[in-house]
Amino acid sequence: MGKKLIIWHGDLTSRRALIQRGLTFLSGGMLWLMLFLVIPSLVLVALSFASRGSYGEVIWNFTVENYERLMGFSAFGWTPDYLYILGRSVVVAFLTTLISVILAFPLSFFIASRPPRTRYLWLTLVIVPFWTNMVIRAYAWFLILAPELPFAKLAATLGLVPEGAALYPSVFAVYLGMVSMFLPFVVLPLYSSVERLDWSLVEAAQDLYSSRSRVFFKAILPQTMPGLSVGVVLTFVPAMGTFVVPDLLGGAKYMLVGNLIQQQFGASRDWPFGAAVSMALMVLTMISLQLYRRRGEEIELL
Template sequence: MANKQKDEVQFGEQLTSRGQFLRSALTSGPGIFWVVFFLLVPLVSIAVISFLSRGMYGEIQRPFTLENFKRFIGFGLFGYDPLYPLIVLRSLVLGAATTILCVLGGLPLAFFIGAMPVRFKNMALTLVLIPFWTNLLIRTYAWQILLAPENPLAKLLVLLHLSSPGEPLYPSAFAIYIGMVCDYLPFLVMPLYASVEKIDWSIAEAAMDLGADGWRVFWHAVLPQVVPGLVAGIILVFIPAMGQFVIPDLLGGAKTVMLGNAIQQQFLQSRDWPFGSAITFLAMTLVMLSLWLYARSAGEKGGDIL
């Protein structure tokens, strides 16, 4: 269809498809080349390495094998051990729970900022932007101080019978969850707030005039309008949360190894790159799969992420 009509007037210029291609190559070319060479090719090579074997000194060598994937599923040297399937499950649960908690916190916060009088709105928004742009590493290790048994927060939790005196708050799964939600909440609030600002409130008023109660108005007339922001926020939280390695590394212990930690271990400590690549390859597939499932169930509303 496009081939028949070769010339086209665009922005006041007439260009042949050859001209189009030439200008694309001159403008988009270098960027595309860079991203393909330094990102796409490396990702593909990870997939290839995952079918190779580890040499004596940690080098990557032939033969091609499925051994890495067998080991991942749990068939190792010492009989069946579901270590890695459990890690995948744990990471999925962590990603999903973090996302849900961030949505539960992000909704009131985004509506709060939206409802602020104009004079204070920018300040309320800037107050979310500051943690958003503050280094995640700093915000994470700070919880080690906050949760230390000698500091007030831990004492308060003991006082409220939310934790027992002898049991340390960190390292623990609890600490990981606290750190995750604290770090990712701003990532959900920002895109969600952008949607809240665009809400057409006359629809909500119409629903109220027609006799809907508060919850119904929210559920049927308000929430559907913020779906684009919610979808963007969920993607911005779930994916990095699932692959996180810093937060579990700093706030968790040996019992809370996540996908990110497993990948880091294979690449930097065990130096088993083929097995590490297999984990990475599967993590990548998992992300793509959950994105695809999510896009399908969300009715493909997440078109443009930024």
């Protein structure tokens, strides 16, 4: 008895040959992920249980000290500083995503309603900011929010900031920077859903006595879920770990988990603690996405 022959997409072959072929195709990508994702992640896990030597070197003794420190326990008692940073990061990422989604909806519908030729012009305008480095974009906000410009002057007139002050560093500037950075990540996938929207469902909802909000939640939102989900993930995950924007526009006091990690691996030279913070970031991100998914399923069921 030889190999059992099967026909696969018009190809006479055997099961073993198919598995081999599949593995051959996959091996490149698997190798890449192994080398640059799985192994570094495992190293990071191991590192988070090590400790820092006096000169910043890594001492491989198994300890949960880093996690205790992250939870706020230290020789001097308990402080919630690191927990605050983690919590703040979740809030900033959540609000950035939410604001971006709220802005992306009208923008996507606007672009989708343009005639085909100008539509690509608008899409290009959405993408243009990507052509510039993030740091440079953050510096551009410095210029826009500078004290001499109308925005800061208007805020001063309204009594929101002291006379002659810039609008940065501030929480407002952080959100401004974050939203402007992530908006395209929501708009592009959302637009692709909006463009394919089945308008007859919208009309059916109107015909069946729906209020405007019911039309949106029952006929439009479920149809845009595929694009919206991609946009939310593409925004939330990087927003959780971002550090350039809060660093430049938020100032030293407005620290997010990304800044904390950067600090540990950089200036503080405390790699083990940095690794522990990274683990916390990963876990938090995964939990949030899981919650989002569950919420998404609920919306679908409504």
